[in-house]
């Protein structure tokens with residue numbers, strides 16, 4: 140094949156541009172990224188060779204090698220991993236297969252403002268362009284006799300050619316280093332001392348030796364010059380096998396970055412060894428930020444699985460329930476077989492037990508964070524709270540633990556609250572835990588449903604995540620207190636005493652408004668299932684409520700947005716506020732007039748709860764007619 144030149148796709152071009160002109164200050168992390176890729180590639184080959192030993196030639200040593208040349212200002216990173224075929228090079232290095240998104244331009248802008256975000260995109264390889272003005276990659280896939288040379292100066296194009304790799308299976312990345320003469324911050328990446336200390340800092344735990352040819356010793360007088368010796372730069376000690384006291388926080392963070400290819404520090408980790416019937420080591424992390432593709436299909440989740448120190452697979456989903464899909468980390472089991480496949484894992488009893496144990500650890504790690512570092516927990520919550528909430532309806536065994544980890548917006552403060560804190564603040568006269576669901580905070584905080592609760596100084600939880608409807612379906616009570624939606628029937632705000640006091644008054648108004656209610660019921664019989672005197676309004680004339688077991692208006696809206704043909708088969712109840720002067724006035728109208736006003740009131744009730752009017756044109760005409768009638772009376 141002749142050498143070909145191809146263009147990067149638009150996204151890569153932008154990304155390269157960002158890398159080349161990067162303001163990102165830690166340019167040295169390119170080495171961490173390339174060493175991680177090398178180590179991943181060896182993991183893959185080692186794993187494949189378990190079933191296909193012929194892929195590994197006799198005498199093949201798993202290792203990574205650094206070769207620096209001061210004279211030519213080049214640095215080579217070589218690995219004896221699985222390598223890539225030509226198609227793979229084009230796919231992995233020439234396009235951002237995993238992103239494929241229109242949002243990229245927007246993200247691009249973000250990165251310009253905050254260069255530290257750049258690592259979130261799984262773009263490790265391109266970090267090479269932060270330090271090099273030309274990058275050559277020579278790779279040969281295990282089992283193939285032909286190699287591929289890929290080369291680019293980061294200028295929008297790359298060349299690709301098929302040439303066997305002198306060292307056989309594996310990958311060599313050659314960096315033609317930029318000169319940073321005017322930048323004292325940037326180190327000399329051909330200096331062996333610099334390289335040694337970077338490997339120690341970022342990649343000490345890599346499971347394969349990272350080798351470098353040491354300095355050539357000075358020849359002693361009268362003796363022949365001795366050859367330089369190979370040096371191993373990393374200790375290769377699996378971090379998870381060490382005891383926690385031996386590992387520094389920096390080492391934990393670096394290991395996280397190695398595992399996840401995230402460039403930011405995690406919020407918290409837990410490192411433990413399970414003993415007894417089941418033996419495994421585990422290191423689990425809570426990331427600080429959502430990956431940018433978190434809510435897309437491309438977001439891979441799961442833990443890395445090792446068996447007796449051998450890497451088996453990344454993103455093993457069977458080790459985590461979906462509601463903990465933000466958790467990163469690894470499990471190293473001594474009980475599973477090295478031949479486990481994804482299919483076997485799904486039904487393996489031991490895997491189920493490991494997963495149970497992992498869930499417990501994560502939940503107690505979060506509990507610990509919540510009690511010891513509230514502000515860090517709140518940060519965590521703003522990123523992953525909606526995901527964790529899914530555990531309430533999906534993991535009944537851990538519901539009790541999860542509900543104690545929930546945070547809620549509330550009417551009583553700008554700060555979020557736990558259920559426990561809420562219950563601690565409940566008034567003596569208050570029986571239930573009150574909540575309202577809706578689209579956003581602005582909408583729910585102005586809701587008329589809050590009127591009477593405000594008057595009574597009862598606190599209300601404000602639930603504005605789409606998942607909340609689902610969560611409240613299964614979160615029926617907390618510590619013997621019922622969770623009561625304030626938009627549903629069954630809301631009891633008065634104490635027995637107050638009720639008694641109000642009884643007479645209520646009877647009176649029921650008596651007084653009975654004929655009016657009858658007329659309204661008839662005219663709105665297709666819209667609502669009942670019309671009753673309200674107990675929850677003080678200022679607003681009307682509102683709609685759902686029967687206790689019916690979906691709330693917000694739930695109905697979500698269902699219809701999800702494309703469900705959800706016809707409101709369960710009609711709602713219209714509540715009228717007897718204290719509102721409007722109804723007094725209505726008593727003096729003819730039945731026809733009353734029916735007309737009734738339609739307008741129903742429209743108002745829909746608007747107040749954030750619902751869509753079935754016929755906005757008609758509604759606006761009716762309001763205009765009313766205005767005209769009002770002005771005629773005034774004259």
Ligand code: ADP
Nearest residue numbers: 176177180222223231261262263264265310400
């Ligand atoms: P990430 O490592 O986060 O997936 P990279 O841009 O660093 O992103 O790499 C993209 C892909 O290219 C990798 O997932 C891997 O499949 C392939 N790759 C990169 N470096 C190597 C290597 N040294 N050997 C084999 N494959 C590699």
